Amino acid sequence: MRTCRVGLVGAGGVAQRHARVLAGFDDTELVGVTDVLPDAAAALADAHGARTYTDIHELLAAGPDAVYVCVPPFAHGPVEEAVVAAGVPMFVEKPVAVDLVTAERVADLVARRGLLTAVGHHWRYLSVVEQARQLLAGRPIRMVSGTWWDKVPPVAWWSRRDRSGGPVVEQAAHVLDLVRVLVGEATEVTAYGDGSPPPVDGADIDSVTTAALRFAGGAVGTLSAACVLGWKHRAGLEILADGMALTLTEEGLLVCDADGERRLPADPEGARVAVDRAFVDAVRGVGDDVRVPYAEALATHRLALAVADSARTGRAVRLDAPSTATLDTTGVTVDA
Ligand SMILES: NC(=O)c1ccc[n+]([C@@H]2O[C@H](COP(=O)([O-])OP(=O)(O)OC[C@H]3O[C@@H](n4cnc5c(N)ncnc54)[C@H](O)[C@@H]3O)[C@@H](O)[C@H]2O)c1
Incomplete structure (x- = not known):
């Protein structure tokens, strides 16, 4: 072609x-x-x-x-x-x-x-994702904290739960996707929403959501999402491993360890181009770097929905822990 x-x-x-x-x-x-x-x-x-x-x-x-x-x-x-x-x-x-x-x-x-x-x-195409994965290799990950604090985007469907799925499903899913890549699969989620929609006509979503997660590998974590600001305040994740703390955003990776602090830059625009480049190359049969095929996105969607469901029902949601699956370097689920 x-x-x-x-x-x-x-x-x-x-x-x-x-x-x-x-x-x-x-x-x-x-x-x-x-x-x-x-x-x-x-x-x-x-x-x-x-x-x-x-x-x-x-x-x-x-x-x-x-x-x-x-x-x-x-x-x-x-x-x-x-x-x-x-x-x-x-x-x-x-x-x-x-x-x-x-x-x-x-x-x-x-x-x-x-x-x-x-x-x-x-986000999977940010260079800092692979750098974080390498830095974490061989270190027990103890805890993760994901955040997406932002505004209500200017599209009418966004603030309606039945139209968007809510802020966690629609927006914080980018962060949850990287949590899966870097920390592994979550097995249990308990979440709370404030039950108070943002001041937007017809809104029925929570203004803020916070969740506690437990992971198959033993780590625990939190996710918080908010849409009550007039700007994008913070979106990313912090990971705590033995002797190392990482902060990853679209702009870069902050590494803190025994050697001190260093910043590795990322290129968000480059990642937006790379995701299309990889798909077109795969369609043309000249590349094999699609990092999130539909089945992989389904796993992230399942996690985001578990958070949203727990916040809505007030009950913990258990997710099936994958027994024989691991993540390879591109984050694609493969059989162990
Ligand atoms: N990956 C990213 O960085 C990123 C960024 C922005 C948006 N998104 C996602 O993209 C999706 C769309 O967001 P958007 O900001 O473009 O929304 P939008 O409202 O600006 O555009 C959606 C368009 O789809 C049209 N549409 C609705 N139903 C349709 C149908 N059945 N057939 C054909 N067209 C239909 C609407 O008329 C509208 O023009 C959302 O799920 C959003 O989360 C992803």
């Missing part, structure tokens, strides 16, 4: 970002856009010399080599089913759904078809 011909489903903020990144690749062409809002599809298509299509079925009939699914959390399901049925490689934005049933159904269809997939957990 000389050129990878891409179709986009959804023409909002993140689709515009992917379109911009893909336009910078000389082996990729944006061929079509579809959105339930025809004007949004037309604006994005016009900006990139692409066509608009009325729906996913018409877009698929045009024969794209790959499809990006950039719809809000509540809209996942039917689009993916159509793409999988057509056997077209698929990039899906996180979170992969608002619930577990939809995500498991799509994961099952993807697995049966053996389809190439990728999910937009671009």
